[in-house]
Amino acid sequence: MSGSRGVFLADCPARLAVDLIADKWTVVVLAGLSEGPVRHGDLVELIGGISRKMLTQTLRRLEAHGLVRRQAYAEAPPRVEYELTPLGATLIEPIHTLTEWARANGDAVLDAIDAGSVTRKK
Amino acid sequence: MSGSRGVFLADCPARLAVDLIADKWTVVVLAGLSEGPVRHGDLVELIGGISRKMLTQTLRRLEAHGLVRRQAYAEAPPRVEYELTPLGATLIEPIHTLTEWARANGDAVLDAIDAGSVTRKK
DNA sequence: CAGTATCCATTTCGATACTG
DNA sequence: CAGTATCGAAATGGATACTG
Numbered sequence: 001m002s003g004s005r006g007v008f009l010a011d012c013p014a015r016l017a018v019d020l021i022a023d024k025w026t027v028v029v030l031a032g033l034s035e036g037p038v039r040h041g042d043l044v045e046l047i048g049g050i051s052r053k054m055l056t057q058t059l060r061r062l063e064a065h066g067l068v069r070r071q072a073y074a075e076a077p078p079r080v081e082y083e084l085t086p087l088g089a090t091l092i093e094p095i096h097t098l099t100e101w102a103r104a105n106g107d108a109v110l111d112a113i114d115a116g117s118v119t120r121k122k
Numbered sequence: 123m124s125g126s127r128g129v130f131l132a133d134c135p136a137r138l139a140v141d142l143i144a145d146k147w148t149v150v151v152l153a154g155l156s157e158g159p160v161r162h163g164d165l166v167e168l169i170g171g172i173s174r175k176m177l178t179q180t181l182r183r184l185e186a187h188g189l190v191r192r193q194a195y196a197e198a199p200p201r202v203e204y205e206l207t208p209l210g211a212t213l214i215e216p217i218h219t220l221t222e223w224a225r226a227n228g229d230a231v232l233d234a235i236d237a238g239s240v241t242r243k244k
Numbered sequence: 245c246a247g248t249a250t251c252c253a254t255t256t257c258g259a260t261a262c263t264g
Numbered sequence: 265c266a267g268t269a270t271c272g273a274a275a276t277g278g279a280t281a282c283t284g
Contacts, residue, residue, distance in 0.1 A: 012153070012221070013221050013222075013224035013225040013228055014149055014150060014153050014217070014220070014221045014224065015150065016224045016228045016231070017149075017220045017221060017223060017224035017228075018146070018149045018150065020224075020231065021144070021220075022143070022144045022145060022146065022149070023144060023276080024140070024144065024276080024277075025277095027136055027139075027140045027144070028136060028137065028140065031134070031136050039245085039246095040245075040246055040247085041245065041246075051277075051278060051279080052246080052247075052248095053247090053248080053249095053277080053278075053279090054276090054277065054278080056246080056247060056248085057277090063238075064234070064235060064238045064239075065231050065234055065235060066230060066231060066233070066234025066235070066237075066238075067231075067234075072246090076245090077245045077246085078245050078246055078247090078284085079245075079246090080245080080246060080247090087227060087230050087231070087234070090223065090226075090227060091223060091227075093219070093223075094216070094219045094220045094222075094223045095136070097215070097216045097219040097220075098136070098139045098143075098216045098219075098220070099134070099135050099136045099139060100135075100216075101139060101212065101213060101215075101216045102135035102136065102138045102139035102142075103135040104212075105209060105212060105213075106135055106138045106139075108188060108209050109138070109142065109187050109188060109189075109209070111188070112186070112187055112188025112189075112209070113186060113187060113188070115188075116185075116186045116188075117186075145256085146256080146257080147257095161265085161266090162265075162266055162267085163265060163266075173257075173258055173259080174266080174267075174268095175257080175258075175259090175267090175268085175269095176256090176257065176258080178266080178267060178268085179257095194266090198265095199265045199266085200264085200265050200266055200267090201265075201266090202265080202266060202267090
C-alpha cells in the first residue's frame, strides 16, 4: 500500500520503515533476537504473550524482508534457530533509539494520559 | 493491553513505544508536524492518502498522549492548527533515526523481497 | 519441537453523508 | 474548514486442534 499513489509524505522513507515494523510484534521479536540465535520455543517464552502462530508469521515476514535468517537442523526432536541477518542487525540501533526514548519519556506519556482522563484540559 | 500480564520482554519499554507508534498513520502524522504548526486540511494534503477521519483520530490520540497540541481559532471560516508539544518534539529524533535507516537500507529490503519471491532461497 | 489450518472476535480503516 | 456519525469491508490476532 505504500507508495502506490501517494503524494508527498506518502512515499518518503518513513513509510517503508513504518510498513516494516508497525505491527504488534515485529519490534519485540527483533529485540528478542538482538542477543543472538534463539529457538522458536524460546522466543515464545522470552517474549511472553505471543502465540506460536503470530511468532511464525512475524518471523516469516522478517525472513522475506531479509532481516532474519532461519536455520533448521535435521534432528529429532526438530530444532530451528532464528538469527538476525547483517541487514537485520542494522535495524537494532533505530529500535534501540526508540526504546531509549520510551525509557526516558514513558512516564511523561502515562502522566499525560491520566491527566487528560481526569481534567480534560480544564 | 501492554503490560497486563506480560512475562519478560512483555513489559520492557519497547512495548510502550510500539503501542504508541505502531499503527498506519502515527509516525507519518508526527513527521508532518515536525516542521512546525500545520492546519488540519494541510495535513491531509501533505500526508496524502489519509482520510480526515483517520487524521482526526490519530491527532486525538497523540493529543491524549501529550505529544500534540491542538490550537483552535475562533474565526470564520474555522481554523485549527496542530503542533508538537515539547514532549512530542523529542520523539522526532527516534523517528528520524528510523527514517534514516529506511533511506539507507530500504533498497536492500526491497531486493530481499523480490529475491525471495523469485528464487525462494534456491 | 516446530509448524499449519481453521474458526472467530476484535480492531482498523475507508467511503459517504452530515453538522457547526 | 473542521469535525462527527455510520456503515461495511478487510486485516489482525487469539484459541484450538492437528500434522510431521
